[in-house]
Amino acid sequence: MKKGVLLVNLGSPDSPTPEDVKPYLSEFLMDERVIDVPLWLRTFIVKGIILKTRPKASAEAYQKIWWEEGSPLIVISQRLQKKIQKNTELPVALAMRYGSLTIKKGLQELVDKGVEHVFLMPLYPQFAMATTETILVLAEEIRKEYFPNLKISDLKAFYNREDYIDVLSNSIDRHLKDKPYDHLLFSYHGVPERHIRKRDITKSHCKIDKSCCITPSPAHEYCYRHQCLEVTRLVAEKLNLKDGTYSSSFQSRLGIDPWLQPPTDLTIERMGKKGVENLAVVTPAFVSDCLETLEEIAMEGAEIFHEVGGKNFTTVPCLNDDQEFVTILSNWINDWATSEAVPV
Numbered sequence: 001m002k003k004g005v006l007l008v009n010l011g012s013p014d015s016p017t018p019e020d021v022k023p024y025l026s027e028f029l030m031d032e033r034v035i036d037v038p039l040w041l042r043t044f045i046v047k048g049i050i051l052k053t054r055p056k057a058s059a060e061a062y063q064k065i066w067w068e069e070g071s072p073l074i075v076i077s078q079r080l081q082k083k084i085q086k087n088t089e090l091p092v093a094l095a096m097r098y099g100s101l102t103i104k105k106g107l108q109e110l111v112d113k114g115v116e117h118v119f120l121m122p123l124y125p126q127f128a129m130a131t132t133e134t135i136l137v138l139a140e141e142i143r144k145e146y147f148p149n150l151k152i153s154d155l156k157a158f159y160n161r162e163d164y165i166d167v168l169s170n171s172i173d174r175h176l177k178d179k180p181y182d183h184l185l186f187s188y189h190g191v192p193e194r195h196i197r198k199r200d201i202t203k204s205h206c207k208i209d210k211s212c213c214i215t216p217s218p219a220h221e222y223c224y225r226h227q228c229l230e231v232t233r234l235v236a237e238k239l240n241l242k243d244g245t246y247s248s249s250f251q252s253r254l255g256i257d258p259w260l261q262p263p264t265d266l267t268i269e270r271m272g273k274k275g276v277e278n279l280a281v282v283t284p285a286f287v288s289d290c291l292e293t294l295e296e297i298a299m300e301g302a303e304i305f306h307e308v309g310g311k312n313f314t315t316v317p318c319l320n321d322d323q324e325f326v327t328i329l330s331n332w333i334n335d336w337a338t339s340e341a342v343p344v
Helices: 018-029 039-065 073-085 103-112 129-146 162-176 194-200 218-222 224-238 264-273 291-307 323-339
Strands: 003-012 092-098 116-121 151-154 183-189 245-253 279-280 312-316
Touching: 003 073, 003 103, 003 129, 003 323, 018 092, 018 151, 039 291, 073 092, 073 183, 073 323, 092 129, 103 129, 103 218, 116 129, 129 151, 129 194, 162 312, 162 323, 183 224, 183 264, 183 291, 194 224, 218 224, 218 323, 224 245, 224 312, 224 323, 245 264, 245 291, 264 279, 264 291
Parallel strands: 003 092, 003 116, 116 151, 183 245, 183 279, 279 312
Antiparallel strands: none
16 A cells, blocks of 8 residues: 655644634634534634634734744644655655645645555644544544545654654753753643543543642543643653753633643743743644744743743744654654554
């Protein structure tokens, strides 16, 4: 069977205008794995409330970070695809979960090249309902409807792979080498606490307390919180960070339901108020810089920190198209191509 690769990232509006942001937000927020409430309630929340006000504000945020070439996330993902393509003989396509660069288009591109077996690679280190799972579910729906003879294998969450931790640690070390920082904050995208409990395959382990994520359990295979905290632990161990000089937080809350704690914005504020003068922030839930890293953290986070007396606020870029990251992704692809053993 001829094999090919489909890289899948989050997505972006086609332009930083309210007219393009609105349908993008609608598709994103109407996903039942993003806002996981009954359809009638989700429709009321998204179309009755959010889409009446948020597109304009979101468009203004996108305008702050938009590049001449287009959306940073799209441009970076395209650069990553091109670099990976140079390292493998398999055809490599790119798709987004939301927006115009659809998964259907990506699969069609590979099928048109004769591909019969696709290695689907969600570009998320950790598993979550609203990221990896929604990609896998949609890809399978599209396969059944449009490409019934196509076989799809998928890349499992790679948050704890040694080569990934090495690359992430090297990137952090390199970018902070000459930068003053007293504390390193690992900021992950937040999710509602109910997402964690819904994906607890044991139905009893995930209590979201101080012990469940560090107590071995089969639940950790699908526990986003555990996987985030494990990235922090492994990187801190790799970089020999001292206790008290690093911590984890969760950004981008939406709505009033309980979300993973502590919130990044309040953590940044607290750090500044308690006398941390030099704060560095890394965002390991993302592999590509995007609105959440470039605007929410690098701009809003810096403003919060400086307003409460902080001096130096440093953000570590995502792995983006870093050559070490390209190399490990290419290695996983080539290993799969020759052995059919999907990396776990």
